[in-house]
Amino acid sequence: MAQNCLKCLKYIMCAVNFLFFISGAIMLGYGVYLTGYQTHSLLKSMKFLTVANLLLVSGIIVTCVSFLGFIGALKENRCFLLTFFILLLILMLVELSVACLLLIYESKISKVLEEDLNAGLQHEKNNNSTMTHLKSDWNLVQKTFSCCGVNGSSDWGTQVPQSCCPTPADIPCLPRDSEKQEEAASSLYPIHAKGCLGALKEWFENNFLTTGIAVIALCVMEVLGMCISMTLFCHISSSGLSYKL
Structure with missing residues (x-):
């Protein structure tokens, strides 16, 4: 037996x-x-x-x-x-x-995270001439959580990346003409208004129980292993x- x-x-x-x-x-x-x-x-x-x-x-x-x-x-x-x-x-x-x-x-980490995100966003703005083809994790986060910037689309100024727009990539919601860049940031264009920091916090709050259960289940599996x-x-x-x- x-x-x-x-x-x-x-x-x-x-x-x-x-x-x-x-x-x-x-x-x-x-x-x-x-x-x-x-x-x-x-x-x-x-x-x-x-x-x-x-x-x-x-x-x-x-x-x-x-x-x-x-x-x-x-x-x-x-x-x-x-x-x-x-x-x-x-x-x-x-x-x-x-x-x-x-x-x-939690509070200290949130503050440091916001400062670092703002610094990272400024770094991206200064090092990317074509923000509509931004190659960073900002694209992934902004598309996944339907958000834009750290606290809002204004963080990008007039260089709002395409990932801030809910339209498909082949239908640009931002005008390419540099003379219209300021107009692009107005409410006439469907840019995500929610900031990514708030969107991430909201997601974690909504999925706190699920995340906790997942962590506990993982620890239980590790103990069993x-x-x-x-x-x-x-x-x-x-x-x-x-x-x-």
Whole structure:
């Protein structure tokens, strides 16, 4: 009976880690794809913190950790299982630490974030002559959340990017003539009025419960993964199977 339970745990761990490996590979691939489209971060002080880079790092971590768990369980390798356990423990501690810091320093983080977003937006304005073809995460955020600028479209001045417009890319809502740029910022044109900082805050507030449940579910899965890996590790050790591959 005990052997059957251990085999069941082994194959469950293999299946779950295989699914995570596939998910990590998709994230990694999408991150590579986005590197050709997003070249600048929203934040000036953290230029490396782009959506593409986040997906790349997350994909690498997920694929590596899930690969260790899959091979460790399949081959009953103590070294891989122990490494998998340690990495999951580190990831869970980091996630909980970040969540606690966000809750404790929420107001300070919000203020610093607004200042950094404004600095990043000014940097984009100064370094992009054609704002309608802006190549940064601003495009992705403004299109996703139907917003414009940090606090509103006025943040861009007369250089409002195309991503601030709800119309398709092939139907420009902003006139290309430089003489009409000032007129473009008026309410006659369908530019998103909501600022991205407010849109992001609103999204997090509306999805606070869902985000919390997702974080708790992730931590529970990590704890279960650690328990299963340590159970298999102890079984392999007691059976004298050593570090076989």
